[in-house]
Amino acid sequence: MAATFGEFLKQLRERNGLTINQLAALAGISGSQISRIENGVRGVPKPATLRKIAEATDVSYEELMEQAGYLPDHDQGSSETAIPEWATVKDKRDFRKMLEDDGELMFDGIPLNKEDKQRIKDVLTGLFWEAKQMNKRKKPGQDSGSDL
Incomplete structure (x- = not known):
């Protein structure tokens, strides 16, 4: 499992066989934004950006929200x-x-x-x-x- 959201995003992108620019085009966001997220230069993206990435990578929005820290892990209680x-x-x-x-x-x-x-x-x-x-x-x- 990835230690940071940036690492998770990079693994997700590579698993889908996408370059940074290809993911950017599919998600409708800039390649530099994706690069900054993956390299830890930029923090966790806003939920609207996560939705675009989810649609571009065919991953559930809920999973990205959880990985980004917006939602608690299912194992946590409150x-x-x-x-x-x-x-x-x-x-x-x-x-x-x-x-x-x-x-x-x-x-x-x-x-x-x-x-x-x-x-x-x-x-x-x-x-x-x-x-x-x-x-x-x-x-x-x-x-x-x-x-x-």
Whole structure:
């Protein structure tokens, strides 16, 4: 098993007999982005990029999300084990509040079973922590507009 997502992606690409440029063309992303991921220069791709790679390599999106660390391994119990080290007490409280909302989840008017609910919570967990981390990168008072 690969130690990093970059190593996993390289093994996946090579197993499919693809060059970096071929995978890039199939996934609709740049070859340099794939190279940076494989070489550990760039971190784990966003879920939207993982979806493109999954479709290009005929690997399940769920497997890529798991390999990238967005979803816990199936052997792990709770999603809360995926809480990042940088999370504050407030972040953890917000996270628990999100997971504890026991409103009925439905699709097309049909209630979801326990397994499907857990899958949704796992995906939401990854997206929650990604959004929290992105918000922490923004400096207070930072304005996207220019001063006139």
